[in-house]
Amino acid sequence: MRTYLECIPCFLRQALDASRLVSRDPEVHERVVRETLRLAAEMSFDRSPPAMGQQIHRLLRAVTGNDDPYREAKQWANEQALALLPTLQERVRAADDPFALAARLSIAGNIIDLGCKSEVRKEEITSAIESAMHDSLDADALEAFRSAVESAKDILFLADNAGEIVLDRLLIEQMPMERTTVAVRGRAVINDATIEDAKVAGLTELVRLVDNGSDVPGTILELCSPSFRQLFNEADLVIAKGQGNYETLSDVDHDIFFLFQAKCPVIARDVECEVGQAVLCRGQTRGDNV
Amino acid sequence: MRTYLECIPCFLRQALDASRLVSRDPEVHERVVRETLRLAAEMSFDRSPPAMGQQIHRLLRAVTGNDDPYREAKQWANEQALALLPTLQERVRAADDPFALAARLSIAGNIIDLGCKSEVRKEEITSAIESAMHDSLDADALEAFRSAVESAKDILFLADNAGEIVLDRLLIEQMPMERTTVAVRGRAVINDATIEDAKVAGLTELVRLVDNGSDVPGTILELCSPSFRQLFNEADLVIAKGQGNYETLSDVDHDIFFLFQAKCPVIARDVECEVGQAVLCRGQTRGDNV
Numbered sequence: 001m002r003t004y005l006e007c008i009p010c011f012l013r014q015a016l017d018a019s020r021l022v023s024r025d026p027e028v029h030e031r032v033v034r035e036t037l038r039l040a041a042e043m044s045f046d047r048s049p050p051a052m053g054q055q056i057h058r059l060l061r062a063v064t065g066n067d068d069p070y071r072e073a074k075q076w077a078n079e080q081a082l083a084l085l086p087t088l089q090e091r092v093r094a095a096d097d098p099f100a101l102a103a104r105l106s107i108a109g110n111i112i113d114l115g116c117k118s119e120v121r122k123e124e125i126t127s128a129i130e131s132a133m134h135d136s137l138d139a140d141a142l143e144a145f146r147s148a149v150e151s152a153k154d155i156l157f158l159a160d161n162a163g164e165i166v167l168d169r170l171l172i173e174q175m176p177m178e179r180t181t182v183a184v185r186g187r188a189v190i191n192d193a194t195i196e197d198a199k200v201a202g203l204t205e206l207v208r209l210v211d212n213g214s215d216v217p218g219t220i221l222e223l224c225s226p227s228f229r230q231l232f233n234e235a236d237l238v239i240a241k242g243q244g245n246y247e248t249l250s251d252v253d254h255d256i257f258f259l260f261q262a263k264c265p266v267i268a269r270d271v272e273c274e275v276g277q278a279v280l281c282r283g284q285t286r287g288d289n290v
Numbered sequence: 291m292r293t294y295l296e297c298i299p300c301f302l303r304q305a306l307d308a309s310r311l312v313s314r315d316p317e318v319h320e321r322v323v324r325e326t327l328r329l330a331a332e333m334s335f336d337r338s339p340p341a342m343g344q345q346i347h348r349l350l351r352a353v354t355g356n357d358d359p360y361r362e363a364k365q366w367a368n369e370q371a372l373a374l375l376p377t378l379q380e381r382v383r384a385a386d387d388p389f390a391l392a393a394r395l396s397i398a399g400n401i402i403d404l405g406c407k408s409e410v411r412k413e414e415i416t417s418a419i420e421s422a423m424h425d426s427l428d429a430d431a432l433e434a435f436r437s438a439v440e441s442a443k444d445i446l447f448l449a450d451n452a453g454e455i456v457l458d459r460l461l462i463e464q465m466p467m468e469r470t471t472v473a474v475r476g477r478a479v480i481n482d483a484t485i486e487d488a489k490v491a492g493l494t495e496l497v498r499l500v501d502n503g504s505d506v507p508g509t510i511l512e513l514c515s516p517s518f519r520q521l522f523n524e525a526d527l528v529i530a531k532g533q534g535n536y537e538t539l540s541d542v543d544h545d546i547f548f549l550f551q552a553k554c555p556v557i558a559r560d561v562e563c564e565v566g567q568a569v570l571c572r573g574q575t576r577g578d579n580v
Contacts, residue, residue, distance in 0.1 A: 009306065037298070
């Protein structure tokens with residue numbers, strides 16, 4: 001997905017919110033905002049929004065000297081999700097369609113996104129989970145997803161955020177885990193999950209775990225490590241969580257299912273849904289898509 | 291009032307909205323957004339937000355080759371207000387406190403502001419007027435305003451937007467008109483009132499009319515004409531309509547009453563009110579303020 005002009009004011013708002021989250025120094029806030037203005041003035045709008053996210057968050061880390069400003073926020077989100085996990089695992093086990101419920105709960109976890117807003121409250125997580133218990137996904141997309149998961153020989157699951165990755169475990173447990181690799185970001189950026197969060201989620205004992213070698217809050221393939229790109233190309237099914245992965249991979253010609261909460265009007269327009277909606281959709285570049 | 295960092299994303303949104311309002315060419319939209327990014331990156335945040343508004347709208351006029359892109363919007367707003375005027379004049383005449391009602395209706399007219407949003411609908415105008423019929427202003431501020439108007443020898447009334455200036459007539463008719471001068475912008479910027487709108491409002495027959503010699507959507511004194519600055523300095527009471535006049539004059543040491551609708555959170559915080567509230571307040575720099 002390209003960067004729309006509506007994304008520009010949002011970049012500035014995000015840069016300001018993030019600078020205030022990681023520093024109390026007004027000079028830091030102003031420096032980050034001014035530098036974001038300069039970067040945005042020159043950026044190619046053919047690139048996806050996470051390309052700018054990468055630059056903004058590199059800047060924040062450089063200006064604050066803090067390599068992982070969202071560490072506490074990530075720990076908090078992981079703890080919230082881990083506290084909910086046993087009950088949710090029980091509910092999935094008892095469900096009429098465990099796979100469908102697990103997919104919905106994994107999407108609900110995508111509410112824990114500090115790229116779109118500067119705070120996620122506990123009630124927002126529980127409310128998203130409560131909705132996931134009752135709402136349903138697009139039936140055709142769900143069946144295509146189920147069938148793709150069943151028949152795939154090599155599944156690559158692209159995680160998104162800390163906390164969310166704990167709830168992804170519900171879905172991963174419903175998949176052929178011996179054929180599944182979970183990938184996280186190569187280093188800390190916003191509250192995106194890294195290897196540490198995957199370990200906290202207990203995924204090391206279930207599946208193969210890799211990082212993508214990049215600090216983009218999404219998956220820009222040419223910025224990922226060669227070994228990750230090889231994994232991506234060899235996987236016959238990619239499951240991509242979150243808006244950032246949708247924005248960076250929606251135009252890539254590969255069999256990809258996107259699972260996320262549509263949190264901004266630009267994305268909602270791009271996927272033709274409402275803001276706030278849980279989305280399960282297949283990439284648009286292949287002829288055999290739903 | 292200085293430019294707060296929250297104003298920066300808003301400048302970009304305004305530049306994008308305005309470029310779409312005045313042109314259908316995506317290249318124009320992108321050019322205006324990029325140039326606004328460059329201007330904002332270098333601007334002094336000690337200046338008030340309308341200093342940037344001036345730059346954005348000069349840019350829009352230059353890029354589109356249209357000297358008055360809001361001409362139709364201004365005509366529409368004048369027509370709406372003129373249609374309402376006779377009934378409102380009647381209501382003011384019949385009111386227990388004509389001066390207070392006229393002040394509230396003049397403030398209600400400030401809803402017609404295309405700097406804050408790209409469209410104002412007819413229902414928003416009638417709804418603001420309906421609220422003005424019943425709501426009340428800060429009683430102390432109102433009595434101070436009434437008394438200042440009664441005792442002033444030389445009143446300078448700074449108009450804000452087209453349409454709004456028609457409703458300002460209700461208040462001007464309650465003032466000592468022989469001692470009142472109404473000032474408008476020196477040339478077209480956004481939907482701000484110019485001499486043409488003052489004439490349409492019928493003010494030429496009631497008061498002395500001047501323009502301020504500037505294309506700032508507010509009143510930055512050093513950018514106004516020397517003759518306007520002299521009028522300003524000689525007036526013992528200034529009545530300033532609208533957010534732009536508040537933003538540019540709130541720190542000026544002169545007896546000024548500000549009348550406007552608080553339409554953004556930054557202004558609302560600055561004057562300590564709620565967004566959407568009708569505000570009547572006296573400038574903060576004099577010792578004898580309410």
